[in-house]
Each structure stands twice: as C-alpha cells, then as structure tokens.
Amino acid sequence: MLNSSINGPETIYALSSGGGAAATAVAVVRITGPESHLALQTLLSKTQKESYEKMKLPEARYAALRMLYDPISSPKDSTENDVDINVGMKRNPLDSSLVLLFDGPKSFTGEDMIEIHSHGSRAVVQGVLSALERLASPPYNMNIRPAERGEFTQRAYGSGKLGLVEVEALADLIVADTSYQRLQALRQMDGRLSDLYEGWRKELIKGLAHAEAVIDFGDDEDLDDDDLGFEDDMESGQMGVWGQIRPKMKDLQLKMEKHLSDAQRGEILRDGVKVAIVGVPNAGKSSLINLLAARDAAIVSPIAGTTRDVVEVTLDLGGVRCIVSDTAGVREDGTTDDIIEIEGIKRARKAAEDAHVLVCMVDSTDEDAGIAAIDDILKDINMDDKKKNVVYVRNKIDLLEELDSANTNRGISSVSISETFEISCETSKGVDSFIKSLTNKVLDRVSVSGDIAGNSVVEDEGAVITRARHRRHVESAADALRRFGMRSAEGYMALDLAAEELRLAASELGRITGAVDVEDVLDVLFSDFCIGK
Numbered sequence: 359m360l361n362s363s364i365n366g367p368e369t370i371y372a373l374s375s376g377g378g379a380a381a382t383a384v385a386v387v388r389i390t391g392p393e394s395h396l397a398l399q400t401l402l403s404k405t406q407k408e409s410y411e412k413m414k415l416p417e418a419r420y421a422a423l424r425m426l427y428d429p430i431s432s433p434k435d436s437t438e439n440d441v442d443i444n445v446g447m448k449r450n451p452l453d454s455s456l457v458l459l460f461d462g463p464k465s466f467t468g469e470d471m472i473e474i475h476s477h478g479s480r481a482v483v484q485g486v487l488s489a490l491e492r493l494a495s496p497p498y499n500m501n502i503r504p505a506e507r508g509e510f511t512q513r514a515y516g517s518g519k520l521g522l523v524e525v526e527a528l529a530d531l532i533v534a535d536t537s538y539q540r541l542q543a544l545r546q547m548d549g550r551l552s553d554l555y556e557g558w559r560k561e562l563i564k565g566l567a568h569a570e571a572v573i574d575f576g577d578d579e580d581l582d583d584d585d586l587g588f589e590d591d592m593e594s595g596q597m598g599v600w601g602q603i604r605p606k607m608k609d610l611q612l613k614m615e616k617h618l619s620d621a622q623r624g625e626i627l628r629d630g631v632k633v634a635i636v637g638v639p640n641a642g643k644s645s646l647i648n649l650l651a652a653r654d655a656a657i658v659s660p661i662a663g664t665t666r667d668v669v670e671v672t673l674d675l676g677g678v679r680c681i682v683s684d685t686a687g688v689r690e691d692g693t694t695d696d697i698i699e700i701e702g703i704k705r706a707r708k709a710a711e712d713a714h715v716l717v718c719m720v721d722s723t724d725e726d727a728g729i730a731a732i733d734d735i736l737k738d739i740n741m742d743d744k745k746k747n748v749v750y751v752r753n754k755i756d757l758l759e760e761l762d763s764a765n766t767n768r769g770i771s772s773v774s775i776s777e778t779f780e781i782s783c784e785t786s787k788g789v790d791s792f793i794k795s796l797t798n799k800v801l802d803r804v805s806v807s808g809d810i811a812g813n814s815v816v817e818d819e820g821a822v823i824t825r826a827r828h829r830r831h832v833e834s835a836a837d838a839l840r841r842f843g844m845r846s847a848e849g850y851m852a853l854d855l856a857a858e859e860l861r862l863a864a865s866e867l868g869r870i871t872g873a874v875d876v877e878d879v880l881d882v883l884f885s886d887f888c889i890g891k
C-alpha cells in the first residue's frame with residue numbers, strides 16, 4: 359500500500375489544516391516518511407552548512423517553538439563574513455512555528471513524522487510548502503514530494519495503524535456536519551464495528567477450520583454421517599464435530615440478520631434523513647421550507663405552480679443532518695398540459711417516494727382538494743412505517759375564521775396519520791411546535807430506542823452499519839450462511855460445498871475490514887487442532 363520507490367518510501371508533505379484560501383490563525387503542515395526529520399532539520403538550520411551538521415531536533419512528542427528558515431536564500435543576504443558563500447550563507451526566516459516530532463511507529467502514519475504549526479497566512483504557508491518542495495532539488499536531493507489526497511491515511515492503513523472500517527470512519531468524521539454524524543463516526547473509529555466483523559470472521563474461520571479437518575481426516579478416523587453429527591441428535595450423544603459447527607453457524611447467521619434489520623439507521627444518519635414536503639400548488643410548501651431554512655431558499659408567490667423543480671436544503675435538525683425537499687404542487691385531478699409542470703410533478707412524486715419523513719401539506723381553506731391530491735401521492739408510496747413517518751400539516755390557519763375542529767384530524771384516507779399540525783407560515787403560528795415534532799420524527803427515524811412522544815435517543819452504543827458497502831458484504835455473508843445451513847444438512851457428500859460457503863462468508867466479512875483470509879485459515883487450523891490426536 360505504501361508508495362515505495364527504489365530508495366524506499368518517499369517522504370510526503372501537505373497542508374493538513376483547513377481554511378483553503380482564507381487565512382487562519384494557525385496552519386498545520388505535516389510531513390511523513392523516512393526523511394521527514396531531516397526535512398525539519400534543514401528548515402531549522404540558519405545556514406546550509408548547519409543543515410549538514412548534526413543538530414538537536416526537538417524531543418519526540420514535545421512541542422517546541424522554533425524559527426524556520428528558507429533553504430534557498432537570496433544572495434543579498436550574504437555578508438562578507440561568510441566563509442563559504444554557498445554553504446555559510448544566512449537564510450531568510452520563514453516563520454516562528456511550533457514544531458512536533460514523532461518517531462515511527464508511534465505516529466499517525468506509523469512512520470517518522472513532523473507537524474509544523476505555523477502562522478496561518480498564505481505567505482507563511484506558501485513559504486513553508488515551497489521550502490519543502492526545494493528539498494527535492496540539489497543540493498539536498500531528498501526523496502520528498504507533495505502528498506496525494508488521503509495519502510497520510512493510506513500510509514496509516516498500510517502500516518496497520520488503521521483498519522479499513524476505521525479509515526472510512528475517519529473520512530466520515532472529517533466531513534461530519536452534525537453532532538450525531540460526528541458521534542457515529544467516532545463510535546466507528548473506536549473499532550467497535552470492525553471488532554464485531556472481525557469477531558464474526560474469526561468464528562467463521564474456526565468453523566471452516568473444523569469443517570476442513572472433517573473433510574481431510576473424517577475418512578481416516580472412520581467417521582460416518584452419524585458421528586459427524588448429521589443426525590443432529592443431541593440426546594443420543596452422537597453430536598460430532600460437524601454437528602457442533604452447524605448450530606454455531608446458524609447462530610452467527612441470525613446475528614447477521616439482526617444486524618441487517620436496522621431500517622438502515624446508520625446509513626441514513628450518515629447520509630442525511632430525507633424529508634419531503636408535498637401538497638397541492640399554493641398550499642405554502644415553499645413558505646414552509648423557507649421558514650425551516652431561515653432563508654429564502656425557494657420562490658414564494660401567489661401564482662399556483664411556482665415551484666417547478668425540487669428545491670433541496672440541508673439542515674441540522676436536533677443534531678441530525680436532514681435534506682429537506684420542497685416540491686412542485688401536485689394537482690388534485692392530476693391533469694395539466696404544461697410539460698414543465700408534468701415533469702415537476704413526476705419529480706415531486708419521486709421525492710415523496712425517496713423520503714424517510716413525508717410532510718403532507720394542505721391549504722386549510724380548501725382542505726378537500728388538498729387531501730385528494732395527497733391521497734393520490736400516498737397510495738403509490740411504499741415507505742417504512744408510513745403511519746409514523748407521514749405528517750399532516752394544515753397551513754394558512756390565519757385565514758380561517760376559527761379553527762374548524764370538525765375538520766381537524768380528519769386526516770388522509772389512505773394512511774391513518776398520527777399527527778396533524780395547524781400552522782400559518784404567514785404569522786408563524788404553530789410553526790415552532792411543528793418543527794419540534796418534525797425534529798423528533800427525524801431523531802426517531804435514526805434511533806434504535808425511541809418513542810413517538812419525543813424522547814428519541816440516537817443509539818449511543820453498539821455497532822451500526824453506516825455504509826452500503828458494509829451492508830452488501832454482510833448480506834452476502836448471511837446468504838452464504840443460509841446456503842451453508844442447507845448444504846451442511848445434506849450429508850458427507852456436500853461437505854466440500856458447505857465448507858466453501860463458510861469460506862465465502864468469511865471472505866465477505868474480510869473484505870469489510872480489509873483483512874486477508876487464507877493465512878488465517880491455516881493459522882487456526884494448526885493452532886486449534888492437534889494433528890497428533
């Protein structure tokens with residue numbers, strides 16, 4: 359995995375702190391690789407001569423405030439006192455920085471590493487980066503270059519500092535927008551997800567090792583189907599090696615199936631809960647998304663059919679990332695000749711289908727038309743727990759003489775709605791309590807133990823699937839175990855095929871964590887079995 363050249367791995371460097379073009383108070387430049395300490399020594403040297411001499415570097419893992427010097431100085435800085443114009447020439451200072459030295463393998467990448475915490479102006483950062491670039495040229499000729507994207511983490515992975523799942527968690531942590539995204543990434547980074555998969559994989563390998571022993575030695579030891587446990591008869595005391603593997607593998611299969619039946623909470627929490635607002639034209643959908651976003655994200659007008667396309671805003675609701683979509687109004691009769699509107703309605707239906715939480719809005723002064731249009735959308739939608747995740751909103755209550763209680767909660771016929779909200783986007787009446795309730799629905803969608811009353815708790819322990827990649831592999835592993843269950847009951851002739859399923863399941867899990875499996879099978883086979891027996 360490490361980028362090795364003939365001379366060993368290259369030393370790489372990069373600006374590791376954010377900020378982009380904007381100046382920040384402090385910027386962090388990281389250097390990793392075999393010549394990273396030498397690179398720092400060169401930058402700390404006042405003259406070129408000094409950089410060839412053995413000089414004292416800061417103690418590992420202790421911050422030190424040091425002056426950095428530009429390795430190539432302009433000739434005007436030289437003085438007549440310089441012994442050698444080339445090597446004794448004084449250098450220009452670059453910055454007074456905090457420097458940190460790490461000795462491999464006790465570093466993020468597992469290699470020798472340097473962190474330079476410099477002042478954050480573009481001039482300083484550029485100065486430090488150009489200085490490092492020059493170290494690749496004569497007279498220094500270091501094997502050093504700018505890092506590629508993710509290369510520090512790639513080296514950490516290559517030197518076994520981080521597993522694949524942890525690398526993914528780190529990537530999630532770096533882009534986390536909300537508190538729960540951060541918490542989930544941190545939980546995954548602490549290794550509990552890879553521990554779970556590794557634990558399962560070890561059990562599979564153990565099962566496989568036992569199965570292979572039965573295949574290899576079963577005949578020699580004169581075992582018949584009965585001894586091997588195909589009868590599966592505990593009481594008769596005939597539970598053979600094979601018979602012991604089967605319930606264990608079945609147990610593992612059930613664990614995986616349980617792990618998979620999580621309504622994709624982790625993935626949704628990572629990617630964002632999708633909330634769509636649908637309803638007839640002019641109901642006030644765009645007015646509501648503007649209130650949620652606290653800005654004019656969508657155009658609001660009294661003309662029916664203002665919103666044509668789906669307008670998305672990303673919000674933080676209660677610490678959960680949400681992608682809220684405002685959609686084109688859907689007409690009750692569903693007919694329109696306007697091709698743009700037809701396309702808009704198609705997209706509105708798609709947004710409603712994709713939503714995890716659906717906000718159905720009507721104009722309370724014309725509720726019947728609104729309900730008919732919403733019914734038309736809902737009847738085609740196959741969403742998780744419809745009753746819980748559909749919210750009914752009656753807007754424009756400021757226009758009603760008084761709240762018609764007979765009308766309230768009459769709901770939508772195709773799905774019994776648990777909650778109805780009376781709001782006015784014009785006066786903001788009821789909007790706060792609607793947002794609070796929407797927030798609870800969103801939290802509920804990503805929590806394991808939550809109740810509709812609003813006491814949702816996003817699961818704070820346990821390993822949760824956070825990526826489709828993991829889900830695919832766990833699904834394939836569980837499928838393989840299901841096939842193992844069938845094959846293993848077929849008798850001695852199917853042993854090979856059954857064992858193959860275990861191998862497949864193990865390698866699927868191994869692909870999640872980035873582990874290699876063949877060696878492991880051999881290791882377990884030798885350590886777990888006494889061949890001399």
Ligand SMILES: Nc1nc2c(ncn2[C@@H]2O[C@H](COP(=O)(O)OP(=O)(O)OP(=O)(O)O)[C@@H](O)[C@H]2O)c(=O)[nH]1
Pocket residue numbers: 638639640641642643644645646657658659660661662663664665666685686687688753754755756757781782783784785
């Ligand atoms: N009186 C009153 N007017 C409202 C309320 N909410 C929205 N409106 C008005 O109703 C009109 C339509 O609002 P929009 O938010 O554009 O409605 P929409 O559902 O997005 O409409 P389309 O994009 O055409 O589907 C605008 O003139 C709003 O100012 C409300 O609560 N009370």
Ligand SMILES: [Mg+2]
Pocket residue numbers: 643644645656657658664665684685687
């Ligand atoms: Mg609109």
